[in-house]
Amino acid sequence: MAIAKAERLMNLALCLLGTRRPLSKRELRESIEAYVEAFGPDRGAAGSDDSFNRMFERDKDDLRELGLVIETVENLDGEVGYLARRDSNRLPPITLDAEEAAALGLAAKVWQQARLAGAASGALQKLRAAGLPEDVDPYEAHGALEPRIPVHEAAFEPLMLACRDRRPVLFDYRKASAARPEPRHVEPWALECWRGHWYLAGWDRDRGAERVFRLSRITGKVRSRGSGFTAPVPDVVTVRETVASWAGEIADRTALIRLRTGSGYPLRAKATSVRELGEGWDELEIPYGHGLDAWLVEFGPDVVVLEPAELRSDVVDRLRAVAKG
Amino acid sequence: MAGKPVRPVNAIDQTRRMLSLVTYLRERPGARIADVARAFGITEDELVSDLDVLPMCGTSFRGGDLLDIDTDGERIWWHNPDDVAAPLRLAADEATALLVAARAVLTLPGLREGDRQALLRATAKVEAAAGETAGASSRLSVTFESEGGVFADVDRAISERRRLWIRYYSPARDEVTEREIDPIRLVSVGHTYVEAWCRRSEARRTFRLDRVAEIRILDEPSAPPEIELRDLSEALVQPAAEDPQVVVEVGPGGRWVAEYYPHDSADELPDGGLRITLRTPDPASLRRLALRLGRDGRIVSPPELADSARQAAREALAAYDGVARTPDAPQGADEVHGVHDRQERGL
Numbered sequence: 001m002a003i004a005k006a007e008r009l010m011n012l013a014l015c016l017l018g019t020r021r022p023l024s025k026r027e028l029r030e031s032i033e034a035y036v037e038a039f040g041p042d043r044g045a046a047g048s049d050d051s052f053n054r055m056f057e058r059d060k061d062d063l064r065e066l067g068l069v070i071e072t073v074e075n076l077d078g079e080v081g082y083l084a085r086r087d088s089n090r091l092p093p094i095t096l097d098a099e100e101a102a103a104l105g106l107a108a109k110v111w112q113q114a115r116l117a118g119a120a121s122g123a124l125q126k127l128r129a130a131g132l133p134e135d136v137d138p139y140e141a142h143g144a145l146e147p148r149i150p151v152h153e154a155a156f157e158p159l160m161l162a163c164r165d166r167r168p169v170l171f172d173y174r175k176a177s178a179a180r181p182e183p184r185h186v187e188p189w190a191l192e193c194w195r196g197h198w199y200l201a202g203w204d205r206d207r208g209a210e211r212v213f214r215l216s217r218i219t220g221k222v223r224s225r226g227s228g229f230t231a232p233v234p235d236v237v238t239v240r241e242t243v244a245s246w247a248g249e250i251a252d253r254t255a256l257i258r259l260r261t262g263s264g265y266p267l268r269a270k271a272t273s274v275r276e277l278g279e280g281w282d283e284l285e286i287p288y289g290h291g292l293d294a295w296l297v298e299f300g301p302d303v304v305v306l307e308p309a310e311l312r313s314d315v316v317d318r319l320r321a322v323a324k325g
Numbered sequence: 326m327a328g329k330p331v332r333p334v335n336a337i338d339q340t341r342r343m344l345s346l347v348t349y350l351r352e353r354p355g356a357r358i359a360d361v362a363r364a365f366g367i368t369e370d371e372l373v374s375d376l377d378v379l380p381m382c383g384t385s386f387r388g389g390d391l392l393d394i395d396t397d398g399e400r401i402w403w404h405n406p407d408d409v410a411a412p413l414r415l416a417a418d419e420a421t422a423l424l425v426a427a428r429a430v431l432t433l434p435g436l437r438e439g440d441r442q443a444l445l446r447a448t449a450k451v452e453a454a455a456g457e458t459a460g461a462s463s464r465l466s467v468t469f470e471s472e473g474g475v476f477a478d479v480d481r482a483i484s485e486r487r488r489l490w491i492r493y494y495s496p497a498r499d500e501v502t503e504r505e506i507d508p509i510r511l512v513s514v515g516h517t518y519v520e521a522w523c524r525r526s527e528a529r530r531t532f533r534l535d536r537v538a539e540i541r542i543l544d545e546p547s548a549p550p551e552i553e554l555r556d557l558s559e560a561l562v563q564p565a566a567e568d569p570q571v572v573v574e575v576g577p578g579g580r581w582v583a584e585y586y587p588h589d590s591a592d593e594l595p596d597g598g599l600r601i602t603l604r605t606p607d608p609a610s611l612r613r614l615a616l617r618l619g620r621d622g623r624i625v626s627p628p629e630l631a632d633s634a635r636q637a638a639r640e641a642l643a644a645y646d647g648v649a650r651t652p653d654a655p656q657g658a659d660e661v662h663g664v665h666d667r668q669e670r671g672l
Contacts, residue, residue: 004336004378005336006336006339006340006343006378007378007381007382009336009337009340010340010343010344010378010379010382011381011382011383011494013340013344014382014383014384014392015385015408017409018384018385018390018407018409018583019384027545031385033381037521062336062337062340063340063418065337065418066337066341066344066416066417066523067413067414067416067417067419067458068413069414069416086411088414089411089413089414090411090412090413091411091412091413091415091454092414092454092456093426093454093455094450094451094453094454095450096447096450097442097443099439099440100443100444100446100447100450102443103427103440103443103444103447104423104427104444104447104451105431106427106431106440106444107423107427107429107444108366108422108423108426108465110426110429110430111422111426114335115418116418116421116422116425116426117422118335118337118338118341119416119419119421119423120419120423120426121338121365121366121416121423121424122338122341122342122345122416122419122422122424123415123419123420123422123451124366124423125341125342125345125346125349125365125366126348126413126414126415126419127451128345128349128364128365129345129346129348129349129352129413130348130412131352131412134360134363134364146510146511146512146513147429147430147433147469147512147513148512148513148514149426149429149467150514151585160465161464161476163461163464164417164418164421164461164464165454174580176578176580176581177577177578178577179577179596179597179598180597180598183577189464190463190464190465190466191464191465191466192465192466192467192468193429193466193467193468194468195516196514196516206430213417225620240468252336262500263499263500264499265499265501265538266494266496266536269538273574276655277659281576294617294619295617297616297617297619297641298613298616298617299499299613300612300616300637300638300640301637301640301641301643301644303641304641304644304645307424309617311561312597312645316642316645317619318616318619318620319616319638319642319645320638320642321619322615322616322618322634322635322637322638323635323638323639323642325623325631325634325635
């Protein structure tokens with residue numbers, strides 16, 4: 001049976017951490033059993049060299065993903081050597097008390113995305129190894145709260161990595177009301193989760209403007225486009241405000257409606273004034289932002305829009321469409 | 326809690342864990358397997374499989390410097406501890422995962438003040454220890470939504486084990502009902518919910534905190550029956566197989582329905598729309614959806630539901646008699662046009 005990848009990676013990490021001088025690729029190949037087993041000793045055979053080189057590069061990348069700083073050093077003979085210096089790989093001293101440890105323990109559990117869940121518990125394990133106090137059961141310490149960060153969108157992981165590495169991406173995106181997706185070239189800046197949905201903010205290369213995308217509307221694969229960013233990244237990226245305005249959370253006007261007594265609690269909760277009209281009706285003043293017409297139609301005959309005329313006619317149009325069925 | 330799902334062996338996570346394990350074991354000769362597994366948040370089986378691999382690893386395998394780590398099944402011994410095992414710095418993804426999660430938890434208005442302070446201190450220390458690798462964590466952020474006052478009362482009721490009285494809004498029926506509930510736990514998945522035993526329906530119910538119109542902590546003790554907690558990671562509201570079926574056809578402008586309603590199937594239509602089949606215990610509650618969709622969609626079945634939406638629209642129109650017909654309102658050109666959050670997860 002081939003030697004498991006974890007064993008191979010562990011040996012490579014320990015060799016690089018344990019050495020005081022740079023080790024050449026040849027030395028590493030000869031001292032790590034998994035390489036010897038898979039490729040035999042280095043005899044300069046061309047075929048096995050290529051596949052060894054590919055595996056070695058991937059293994060180094062994997063260890064770097066785990067946070068290992070691996071230096072590449074060239075000696076006087078022009079031979080390349082590798083080492084992971086202890087001082088550049090050591091965690092700076094960090095002392096956390098039991099309360100702080102419990103709080104971090106709770107935070108480390110909130111990810112529901114495999115890669116970040118693994119990274120969060122990896123961080124906690126590193127801190128644990130460095131002396132983080134062992135927690136009492138975090139749920140015991142924090143009552144019955146179970147916050148979770150949902151990630152159902154397939155586009156999340158590639159976009160997270162692209163944001164991290166500042167790599168432009170290409171994906172197919174279907175706007176809410178569009179029949180077909182269209183390709184979009186984006187320089188991704190930041191991802192934000194709001195109300196359980198993930199959004200991406202970035203620079204849309206084709207439109208030459210900042211745009212916000214909802215991840216669930218990305219269809220197909222997210223592909224990387226080499227090269228770097230062409231537009232400057234703003235210091236503060238505001239995804240939530242943009243989405244909130246589309247969701248009608250940001251209202252710039254007011255509307256006057258009639259509402260049947262006892263119905264429409266959420267409208268009452270938002271109302272700036274409520275007046276009893278008698279005969280089973282109340283009059284409410286409510287904030288008027290994007291999407292209010294669609295929401296009001298949900299209440300059917302329990303709502304009548306009085307003002308403004310524009311909202312009134314939007315609601316009537318929607319009702320007519322349903323009435324025609 | 327249902328048994329922990331068996332995680333697939335992921336070589337990256339295992340390597341990461343073994344590197345920390347080596348550091349941890351150096352400081353704790355004779356550590357107990359049960360304690361180490363708990364400290365690392367893994368099962369004892371996972372730990373034992375790590376302990377099988379470690380003796381095959383060393384700073385120079387061919388030179389013979391293998392880690393002499395063994396276990397008698399209860400305790401773990403490392404006979405030749407080595408200074409290769411210094412604590413390792415955090416990787417960028419590790420710092421990001423921990424810091425983003427910590428900042429998200431800090432946004433919970435109901436978090437107890439003592440816990441908030443502890444988490445703030447811990448976050449600052451982790452940021453400092455992570456150094457420049459903490460930078461990328463600003464490219465990811467999460468806000469939990471929860472209603473502060475309601476949250477604090479539910480949290481207190483859970484820790485003091487007391488019953489709650491609530492007035493709760495049900496969007497499906499557009500009505501506010503009073504009920505007494507025995508709270509079990511708070512869950513934040515986008516919105517914040519309390520899972521509770523509802524004394525009125527004698528059943529487990531999930532209540533969204535922003536729909537709680539009024540709340541009071543009662544003197545009676547909370548006594549929910551022993552029930553198995555479900556894994557809520559997929560969806561909070563899971564329709565039952567015996568629930569009646571509803572078929573909705575939407576145009577391109579109604580595709581959001583598939584994003585907000587758990588459904589059995591969503592088939593593409595030639596015009597760019599979808600034919601969505603879903604199940605709900607109470608199809609009448611979907612009249613709101615039919616009204617909201619307008620020209621962007623229609624109920625195909627059951628026919629009674631389609632009729633009731635048409636009827637409601639006609640009744641509503643009667644109040645507008647005399648209003649002149651107006652041209653179609655211009656459509657918004659936003660990228661994320663129409664975030665129909667209010668439709669979400671009708672309970």
